[in-house]
Amino acid sequence: MVVKAEISKSKQILGDVIFELQNHSESLHWFLSYDRLSELMEMRKEDCLRRIYQFRSTKPQMSLSGGFNEIDGEYLIDFLAAELELEDVSSAFLKGGIFFGERPLYELRESYKSLIQKTVENHRLDKELLLLLATATVDYDDAVDSYLMDKFEIDFFVQRTINIFLDTRKIRPEFGAEEFLKEYLNALIPTKILNFRDITKEFRDRTYYELFGRIRKEKPKKRKIKVKLNVEIEELLAFFDLEADAKVPDVKKKFKELLKKYHPDINKKGEEMTKKIILKYNRLILLMGEAG
Template identity: 75%
Template sequence: MVQKAETKKAKQILHDVIFELQNVSESMQWFLSYDRLSELLEIRKEECLRKVYQFKSAKPQMTLSGGFHEVDGDLLVDFLAWNLELDEVAEEFLKGGIFFSERPLYELRESYKSLIQKTIANHKLDQELILLLTAATIDFDDAVDSYLMDKFEIDFFVRRSIHQFLEKFDIHPEYGAEEFLYEYLKSLIPTKILNFRDITREFRDRTYYELYGRFREAKKKKKKKIVQTVTTEVKDLLAFFDLEPGANITEVKKKFKELLKKYHPDINKKGEEMTKRIILKYNRLVELIGS
């Protein structure tokens, strides 16, 4: 009976934390100070700080900055799950529309890819148009790009996959989730993570066979040139984050969080555009380092 009462109280505290973040959230950007967190946890500030420092001992990547920003959402989720002894913290944050961990974001990316592939698979090929475009371009993929852009709107796939995602997880969209997810997907489209040609590869191969009656040959990769280009790009991206060559993912993430906090709209009213640049460059750098 006592355990049930404690669990019920822990769930109420979690609800109060989420409600607090929803109230202060602007386009899913928020800050929860340790002072306010202690009030929500119904403990003294000293006790709250003791718990935070105890938690940090197992999270060396965590930086102490007076509280948790949205970029520390994964840490806040883990902290609350540990402190309240609840398993559903990440799920409730997701439903509350205030923070998305990597797992649901991965699911969103896969849903976006699947939506494109299913839509194009059911599309009746306009052979006259694709042949015309092929004759007007040197590269077959360029012709297919033009064809698909003529027949479909990328923005439709982005918004449709977001709509399905919000419905599936019953997410509250009024705290900026829809806008956040839109910017998130759009920032990944120019990268290898959501590369349009990779997503539509099967359609391209099938179209080539329908037009010419044979399979197309794989392009020969110029390995040396690619390696040099990637190395230069990584170097430039590391320089943007004020990091030395050879920096690992943990160091990149730490710098990423520091920069986001510096240009957070709550601190820097002119930092919105810079924040978008930081996120785009971070996604690209993580992609290159991890590949």
């Protein structure tokens, strides 16, 4: 009975923390001070801080900024899981619609790809239109792009993916989840991660064979892409006021500094800037990974 009571108490505290974040969440931006966390966990402030410092010793990349924000979501989840001895903290945050870890975001990306692939696979091909576009362009991919953009809208795929994602996982959308996921997907669509041509490659190869009766040859990769990539990295580094030789840890450090300055909980006029910082940070980290 004692064990059940402890579990019940832990779940109550977890529910209180999630409720607190929901009440202060705007487009999935939130901040939970260490002082407020200690109150929710019914602990003395000194004891709570001591445990947070002990926890940080196992998470060297975690910064101590007076509290947890949405960027530190994984850390807050791990801290609560350890302190409350609960295994479903990440799932509770997800269903509460206040934080999305890497795993659910990966599943969202895969769902987006799958939706597009199934849609174009079941599409009744308008051969005359596609052939007309193909003969009017040098690059067959350009013709397919024009064809698909005429038949479908990317916004439809984005919204449909999000609706299914939220519904099947029973995620509460009213605290900014839908807006956050839409921004997340739209930020990745121009990148290699959700490249439209890669997603529809099978459709492109199949329709090429149907139109011309031969297998499409792979195009040699253009080296210019690397040059453009480097230019974009330089522009993003300049946004974060970092030198060209900056590394990922430097970017993360600068990112946290800017969030502390512009986060809506600190700067009432900083919401738009915060969104821009997050989008540019995600893009820069992605590009730095691709650049090796």
